[in-house]
Amino acid sequence: MARKKYQEIAEHFELLVLSGRLRPGDRLPAERQIMEEFDAGRSSVREALFSLQRQGLLTSRPGAVPRVSTPTVDGMFAELSGSMRHYLNRPEGLREMQDARALLEIGLARRAAQTASGDDIKKLEKALDANRAARDLDTFVQTDVAFHLAIARISRNPVFEALNAALSDWLKDQRVKSSASGASFEEVADQHVKIFEAIKNKDVEAAAEAMDRHLAIVVDRYWKAVM
Amino acid sequence: MARKKYQEIAEHFELLVLSGRLRPGDRLPAERQIMEEFDAGRSSVREALFSLQRQGLLTSRPGAVPRVSTPTVDGMFAELSGSMRHYLNRPEGLREMQDARALLEIGLARRAAQTASGDDIKKLEKALDANRAARDLDTFVQTDVAFHLAIARISRNPVFEALNAALSDWLKDQRVKSSASGASFEEVADQHVKIFEAIKNKDVEAAAEAMDRHLAIVVDRYWKAVM
DNA sequence: TAGGAGAATTGGTCTTACAAGTTTATCAGC
DNA sequence: GCTGATAAACTTGTAAGACCAATTCTCCTA
Known part of the structure; x- marks a missing residue:
């Protein structure tokens, strides 16, 4: 498995943001939905979301679906x-x-x-x-x-x-x-x-x-x- | 549970490094050993190690025990x-x-x-x-x-x-x-x-x-x- | 001393479970 | 019909445990 699964998922959403199809404030799908969409386990999905979060591309609070945000210095x-x-x-x-x-x-x-x-x-x-x-x-x-x-x-x-x-x-x-x-x-x-x-x-x-x-x-x- | 388990583990090793008891190049215990030591599951241990890795405190390659390293610019x-x-x-x-x-x-x-x-x-x-x-x-x-x-x-x-x-x-x-x-x-x-x-x-x-x-x-x- | 086989170890992934928070829907009262 | 509180449904956070593949380490053999 050359490309890790969580990277694949992360890149998918990263592209959506870069291309402007997901705009700041938009809501991402729930983790379970992403799981189904990519046929992945929850760990992979969470690792992907975590990576995007570190890049400042999305913010997530417990209980609520993550939202797209723009990175700040x-x-x-x-x-x-x-x-x-x-x-x-x-x-x-x-x-x-x-x-x-x-x-x-x-x-x-x-x-x-x-x-x-x-x-x-x-x-x-x-x-x-x-x-x-x-x-x-x-x-x-x-x-x-x-x-x-x-x-x-x-x-x-x-x-x-x-x-x-x-x-x-x-x-x-x-x-x-x-x-x-x-x-x-x-x-x-x-x-x-x-x-x-x-x-x-x-x-x-x-x-x-x-x-x-x-x-x-x-x-x-x-x-x-x-x- | 006020203090999350993975934070507890991460802080433990962070302190060992900061205090100098673990020096750059030293080998950390294996993941399974840490699991026993803290009575934790693997997810907790991995999350803790992941957090330390992000801080540049340790490098880990597949198959090898993680080693302490100093962060570089x-x-x-x-x-x-x-x-x-x-x-x-x-x-x-x-x-x-x-x-x-x-x-x-x-x-x-x-x-x-x-x-x-x-x-x-x-x-x-x-x-x-x-x-x-x-x-x-x-x-x-x-x-x-x-x-x-x-x-x-x-x-x-x-x-x-x-x-x-x-x-x-x-x-x-x-x-x-x-x-x-x-x-x-x-x-x-x-x-x-x-x-x-x-x-x-x-x-x-x-x-x-x-x-x-x-x-x-x-x-x-x-x-x-x-x- | 060099090389190779096997053991040890991590990395990546999936599943399951429960706790804690948020959102949404429902319903009572006005 | 509208408003506000309450409950249900949904979602994320944390955690345990299992499996396989890839890599490294160790030790034994030649």
């Missing part, structure tokens, strides 16, 4: 969180991901400085103020994440938003540890001010520079904290 | 390729991903210009020459991918390598269509030369600029080709 990154937790468990993995985050955030800062509208600046300033007003660790970390997310949003690209959110989540531990370790909130918030000012002044190089320095300090502080 | 991005195909099926999705690729590649070009060693330059030049020597579409696309990958490798970060490779794969169609549509290989190869020269001269801004222009042209040509 958020959903895709959510798929990774399981593997990512183990990947970041190794020091090299964590270092590599911190490095990747830096490239992303510096690039986003650069873009923000290039393209930010007046409204964007206003929103960013609000996020900045919230961060500066933070007095406890929880609030500080949360507003810190929000500030960086606001910068990502300026790109108007959902991929960057989702990536930024996902990386914030994966590296949350780093944020907490490096914030908790000694440094005053003001110091970090001051770096945020520098980033904000550069974006506001549309000074692309200064924005990239400020973000670079900011992340380098945060990462450095994290490694000092855990050692 | 390549593996993680491979997980996404299914969802990604559907995501890119929508024009906005494709545009967003092209944009994301641009930010990555421009950032990598910048880094390459900052940090490239003599050896890196030599390897990059080799990739460039191979690309310039390409005479047919297949070879051209393949050497084009290799050139961009060589730039990514200069970062010395497996995450960027894997990301670059994954994006090349996901956007392969774009490369083929935009290469096939009218433009001479020389024109594109000339843009590669500009990028290479900038990296070689450690001119960071020129490298970013050249990569930006290069990608903009390629993307532009793709959209003209498909419309």
Whole structure:
């Protein structure tokens, strides 16, 4: 049996979706019906549906027939969180991901400085103020994440938003540890001010520079904290 | 039954791995042994192993006992390729991903210009020459991918390598269509030369600029080709 | 030491069973 | 006739167990 049965079933419905004959929101046949249609056991049908679910092509809740849905970037990154937790468990993995985050955030800062509208600046300033007003660790970390997310949003690209959110989540531990370790909130918030000012002044190089320095300090502080 | 049986089994082995009592390469017990150990049926054991496999924690081949393995970035991005195909099926999705690729590649070009060693330059030049020597579409696309990958490798970060490779794969169609549509290989190869020269001269801004222009042209040509 | 036969093991599939949730149909009351 | 609650029917989630084929592992033999 070259082609597994569950693959055959999965491909069948995948094609129906790709070709548009099944549209988001449509209801799929019940498992028993699919069983008959393909002369398959329930395990095969369920494995096929499971595979489609992992691809974000359908959502299923207990008791109800599955419905077709469109994959989102958020959903895709959510798929990774399981593997990512183990990947970041190794020091090299964590270092590599911190490095990747830096490239992303510096690039986003650069873009923000290039393209930010007046409204964007206003929103960013609000996020900045919230961060500066933070007095406890929880609030500080949360507003810190929000500030960086606001910068990502300026790109108007959902991929960057989702990536930024996902990386914030994966590296949350780093944020907490490096914030908790000694440094005053003001110091970090001051770096945020520098980033904000550069974006506001549309000074692309200064924005990239400020973000670079900011992340380098945060990462450095994290490694000092855990050692 | 609050905690599902397969979750219990999965968590048990996940903890063994996280705590280091099971190390990469170690052999897991046979499925039947696990069944006895947890007083579970085979479906539960298989579902648990399946879940661990998705997290990249173990690899299993037919006939052999599963072995512990560490998740790799390549593996993680491979997980996404299914969802990604559907995501890119929508024009906005494709545009967003092209944009994301641009930010990555421009950032990598910048880094390459900052940090490239003599050896890196030599390897990059080799990739460039191979690309310039390409005479047919297949070879051209393949050497084009290799050139961009060589730039990514200069970062010395497996995450960027894997990301670059994954994006090349996901956007392969774009490369083929935009290469096939009218433009001479020389024109594109000339843009590669500009990028290479900038990296070689450690001119960071020129490298970013050249990569930006290069990608903009390629993307532009793709959209003209498909419309 | 090399090769091959047989045992061990997993992968894939099917069947059956029950629990838990959702949808649909029915019916009483207004 | 319409509305709302209740029950029946349906559907998925979880689980156990059985079978065969394909692959790997082990050990014995030459």
